[in-house]
Amino acid sequence: GFTYPERLNAGFELTDAMVAKGFGDRTALIGNGRRRTYKELADWTNRLAHVLVEDFDVKPGNRVLIRSANNPAMVACWLAATKVGAVVVNTMPMLRAGELAQIVDKAQISHALCDTRLMDELATCAKASAFLTTVVGFDGTSNHDAELDRLALEKSVLFDAVQTGRDDVALLGFTSGTTGTPKATMHFHRDLLAIADGYAREVLNVTPEDIFVGSPPLAFTFGLGGLAVFPLRFGAAATLLENASPPNMIEIIQKYRATICFTAPTAYRVMLQAMDEGADLSSLRAAVSAGETLPAPIYDAWIEKTGKPMLDGIGATEMLHIFVSNRFDDHRPACTGKPVGGYEAKVIGPDGQEVPRGTVGRLAVRGPTGCRYLADDRQAGYVFDGWNITGDAFSMDDDGYLHFAARNDDMIVSSGYNIAGPEVEAALLSHPAVSECAVIGIPDEARGMIVQAHVVLAAGHAANEKTINALQDHVKAVIAPFKYPRSVVFCDALPKTQTGKIQRFALKPRTDV
């Protein structure tokens, strides 16, 4: 494990402490066409911290929601809220009012900092909320043209970060789980540093010369680690893209000579094609792939084209970040590697006992970070005897390498996003044309998986393209649009158990559409 002082504030450690260590003039963040040094970031976050305390009465322990796409202002808001001892909940821009309300209620959020371009859905949520009393807008384009920014301009660049304890909760990472009912995982100030001091130091060997790029939203702990904590912990730079499509990432890698990329296999497939067409991605020294199974052909093609391995890893919001990974000098195709320093892993059977090598079972892991659900009965199902029992099925070979077999749950992973089938079903069922439905993941060349909805129509509705479009638009309107069923098929009935429960596993992917 790692030892940290009893009084520890991760927001301070990633800003002012870095200036004190001599990184003040180095670039910390690149975004919205501007570079910001560590000194500028420290000053910016200190001004914001003053606003939070003096103008909005944020107290240590208050839960503060941040709503934004990936940009420097979001990172600054997160660091400032962390400095004042708040518990931060980062959220994705695509979330709708209903999804935000679930988060606000679960985490009892009192304050929200919101990119002014994304205010509508949050305002709808706030109007109906008993908890959310204060919503403040910030300028995600970094032109300082919103309430939070204007107030900050008046403040001092010096702020004494709250002396939080190393075991005080700093972050709530939300995960929708298989039922679609969100769970919040609590992470301490020390956890935020431990993922950098473990994975980023040991596996990536991050140096101040590194320039990070990637696609995961900062609202996922995968993105927050890879695009904020890791670079800032080591005096490196992060490039932040509001739209991290593969072409945009390719452009940024070439423009800034980025060295470390965090994204999903589907984006690496596009990068391989782009290299064939002349793109120069030779600056990348580390290509981290997680969130989806890495197909061996992509892994092989990457090595062939770049001469460097792709680093496949497995992480979880519950564990904060990656805990099993390949290494630059120790990697194999179709293999997720070995536990990251500080973590132990084993594969267990239904009785909780370790299974023989080569046998598929549930992956259990323990280490410096671990699952603490906020007020949730599901804690007992996830953590047993100090071991975190993940939702993934793996086998361990004779040499101790872990091999992914399947997800144990109903989660559909599409282009790196986790989509809970039941949530999509609930959205479909709220449309009058749907009498019954079930959602499954089906293989897809470009996205790994896509959502396929099997729908039994209500009387009077036609099984045609118009209805499909209407259902897709409806889902996009009620939940985050990335969750919509890209494939919709109609059927007369759904397979059910004798007690009437829908048997999703009995649904076969349909390609006749």
Ligand code: 3SK
């Ligand atoms: O694989 C994931 O789902 C994940 C989640 C959180 C942090 C990191 C990763 C890779």
